[in-house]
Amino acid sequence: MKKIFSTFLLFVAFGSFAQSVNDYKYVILPPKFSFLKEDNQYNLNALTKSMLEKYGFTVFYSNENLPDEVGDYNCNKLYGDVQSVGGFMVTKLVITLKDCKDRVLFISDEGKSREKEYQISYNLALREASKSFDNLGYKYNGSVLSVEKTVVKTTNDGISVKKEIVPATTEKSAVVSKEFLFAQPIENGYQLVDSSPKVVMKIFNTNSKDMFMAEKGELRGVLRNENKTWVFEYYKEGKLVSETLNVKF
Numbered sequence: 001m002k003k004i005f006s007t008f009l010l011f012v013a014f015g016s017f018a019q020s021v022n023d024y025k026y027v028i029l030p031p032k033f034s035f036l037k038e039d040n041q042y043n044l045n046a047l048t049k050s051m052l053e054k055y056g057f058t059v060f061y062s063n064e065n066l067p068d069e070v071g072d073y074n075c076n077k078l079y080g081d082v083q084s085v086g087g088f089m090v091t092k093l094v095i096t097l098k099d100c101k102d103r104v105l106f107i108s109d110e111g112k113s114r115e116k117e118y119q120i121s122y123n124l125a126l127r128e129a130s131k132s133f134d135n136l137g138y139k140y141n142g143s144v145l146s147v148e149k150t151v152v153k154t155t156n157d158g159i160s161v162k163k164e165i166v167p168a169t170t171e172k173s174a175v176v177s178k179e180f181l182f183a184q185p186i187e188n189g190y191q192l193v194d195s196s197p198k199v200v201m202k203i204f205n206t207n208s209k210d211m212f213m214a215e216k217g218e219l220r221g222v223l224r225n226e227n228k229t230w231v232f233e234y235y236k237e238g239k240l241v242s243e244t245l246n247v248k249f
Helices: 002-022 041-054 118-130 132-136
Strands: 026-029 058-061 077-084 091-098 104-107 111-113 152-154 160-162 172-186 189-193 199-205 211-216 219-226 229-236 239-248
Touching: 002 104, 026 041, 041 058, 041 077, 041 118, 091 118, 111 118, 118 132, 172 199, 189 211, 211 229
Parallel strands: 026 058, 026 077, 172 239
Antiparallel strands: 077 091, 091 104, 091 111, 152 160, 172 189, 189 199, 199 211, 211 219, 219 229, 229 239
16 A cells, blocks of 8 residues: 555656756755664765765755855755655665755655665665656756845944845745535545535645645645645646645544
């Protein structure tokens, strides 16, 4: 079942978020992944950085001094991570890319290894997980979050004042639905029905209780909880659409 869900998740990521990932040039990695005890243990962080650079990203560690165009604004970059989802007998790793609002824009398929030695097992699993980027077809398009040049002015009292940096984002359409949808449990998630009752969309569990992968007719996207409001995000005719829904679980 995990394999089926992972494949589905990967399909949605490729179908709905490839354009979104292409909007970002930079990726920030932690110096230590949460399932490890030391910085760059088993060389995993360095290997992840090298892999992402191979696919065209510009990568920095979160603890290094960042160039102004990278560090001055949080939302002009992605945040990469590697997570361990395996058990006692098998190593399983997945690679994720999130935006500044902690929204998952890409999650790899599981990389697996049954090698007993951690150094070998983690490296093999990471390399297998990284193959998902072959299908992503990442290419930075420069169309979103191009940050204004930072301007520093010095006042008469010698205090430096930095101009606020405002990102330029792609065109985004917002839709607000007043209709109430009611969640009915199905395998791996819920179906959302209106008062008819008619099935309007289906949502599928992720590892976060505040985010679901979502299907609405031919549309594919995510349903996420944003400040206690459920928002369905998807691409339509090349435009990112955010649809606010009234969902009752």
